[in-house]
Amino acid sequence: MVYDARKILPGLVLFVLVLAWPAIYTAALGTGRDRPVLEMVTAEKQCLESTDFMRRQHMTLLKNDWRETVVRKGARDYAAADGKVYPMSLTKTCLGCHPNKANFCDRCHNYVAVKPACWNCHIVPEEVR
Amino acid sequence: MAVPRRTFLKGGLSAAAGLWANLSFQSCSRGRSRDASGTEADAVPKRWAMAVDLEACTAAQGCRECIAACHQIHNVPDFGNDKDEIKWIWTAPTNKVFPENERLFPDEMAAASPVPVLCNHCDKPPCVKFCPTGATWKRDDGIVMVDFHRCIGCRYCMAGCPYGSRSFNWKDPRPRIARVNVEFPTRTKGVVEKCNFCEERIGQNLSPACVIACPENALAWGDLNNPASAVSRAISARTAIERQPELGTGPHVFYLI
Numbered sequence: 222m223v224y225d226a227r228k229i230l231p232g233l234v235l236f237v238l239v240l241a242w243p244a245i246y247t248a249a250l251g252t253g254r255d256r257p258v259l260e261m262v263t264a265e266k267q268c269l270e271s272t273d274f275m276r277r278q279h280m281t282l283l284k285n286d287w288r289e290t291v292v293r294k295g296a297r298d299y300a301a302a303d304g305k306v307y308p309m310s311l312t313k314t315c316l317g318c319h320p321n322k323a324n325f326c327d328r329c330h331n332y333v334a335v336k337p338a339c340w341n342c343h344i345v346p347e348e349v350r
Numbered sequence: 351m352a353v354p355r356r357t358f359l360k361g362g363l364s365a366a367a368g369l370w371a372n373l374s375f376q377s378c379s380r381g382r383s384r385d386a387s388g389t390e391a392d393a394v395p396k397r398w399a400m401a402v403d404l405e406a407c408t409a410a411q412g413c414r415e416c417i418a419a420c421h422q423i424h425n426v427p428d429f430g431n432d433k434d435e436i437k438w439i440w441t442a443p444t445n446k447v448f449p450e451n452e453r454l455f456p457d458e459m460a461a462a463s464p465v466p467v468l469c470n471h472c473d474k475p476p477c478v479k480f481c482p483t484g485a486t487w488k489r490d491d492g493i494v495m496v497d498f499h500r501c502i503g504c505r506y507c508m509a510g511c512p513y514g515s516r517s518f519n520w521k522d523p524r525p526r527i528a529r530v531n532v533e534f535p536t537r538t539k540g541v542v543e544k545c546n547f548c549e550e551r552i553g554q555n556l557s558p559a560c561v562i563a564c565p566e567n568a569l570a571w572g573d574l575n576n577p578a579s580a581v582s583r584a585i586s587a588r589t590a591i592e593r594q595p596e597l598g599t600g601p602h603v604f605y606l607i
Contacts, residue, residue: 341538349530
């Protein structure tokens with residue numbers, strides 16, 4: 222057995238409790254299940270790729286594909302999986318269907334506490350008009 | 351298991367030789383295929399350039415149409431002071447633009463007359479050499495670009511540019527843009543910016559905004575590798591000079607005298 226088990230074991234339990242406190246707290250209040258609800262204002266039924274792909278991969282698509290292709294290679298058209306062609310533009314294409322950045326982009330980003338720097342330069346037309 | 355030194359060295363050397371041969375074959379077979387700006391593999395690559403007709407430009411004293419048009423469509427802020435100033439195209443006195451060419455300004459009037467200046471989109475751009483992150487680079491068609499995503503704001507490029515073509519965003523530019531053009535992004539605090547030769551307009555087969563805006567038609571623009579383009583014809587018809595050619599940067603904004 223462990224030396225000083227009477228001190229160490231309660232100490233370990235206390236340590237785990239303190240460490241897991243945020244999880245225990247939200248589980249007790251039930252607030253952890255409040256998933257962000259995104260407001261859709263477009264009549265379109267389908268994003269340029271599947272909803273699942275867009276949920277998981279939109280940042281990879283924007284940063285690794287669109288940004289590199291437009292800025293470094295000077296090409297501007299994106300051929301989606303279904304063959305449709307879209308201009309690779311955050312402001313025109315993405316915000317064209319989702320102009321409500323505060324109730325669409327920000328809701329998830331706030332929930333997972335990320336602050337993408339996109340909007341320091343890229344324009345949200347609703348905000349400047 | 352003991353491997354004799356001789357066998358070990360032999361194996362290592364032949365593996366390295368094989369790898370090298372393979373890599374060099376790959377890089378050769380890749381050839382000159384170009385994916386930038388949608389040009390074909392075999393066509394002569396484009397080389398964008400501009401020629402400024404000094405006579406026509408200086409005849410229109412105080413005209414700032416080109417500057418206004420450029421700064422409007424590119425969301426260039428106006429801070430109202432020299433320290434924070436952001437400029438893509440601006441004017442400078444003739445004797446400051448051509449310090450080595452004294453015959454251009456025989457009298458004080460000519461020496462002080464303003465000349466439009468912008469990024470020269472050099473053949474050998476010193477700014478590109480100095481950039482530690484690869485944020486600024488030269489495209490195959492000659493345009494020197496800035497990738498604001500990768501710019502870390504070290505300003506080495508500004509130190510490297512002999513023409514002062516680059517400006518640094520000391521402050522958030524957005525509040526100082528009078529009328530935001532939603533078609534073009536703004537910049538953010540901490541990045542360097544400069545003229546992009548209207549890269550976004552060239553992609554749509556449009557001429558740069560300053561060329562269109564000039565009421566005197568003093569700005570000729572086009573592909574230098576195409577003898578029929580406006581800039582090629584302008585340069586071959588008149589005497590064209592560059593800014594500080596002795597530096598060996600190969601500027602591609604020419605001035606017709």
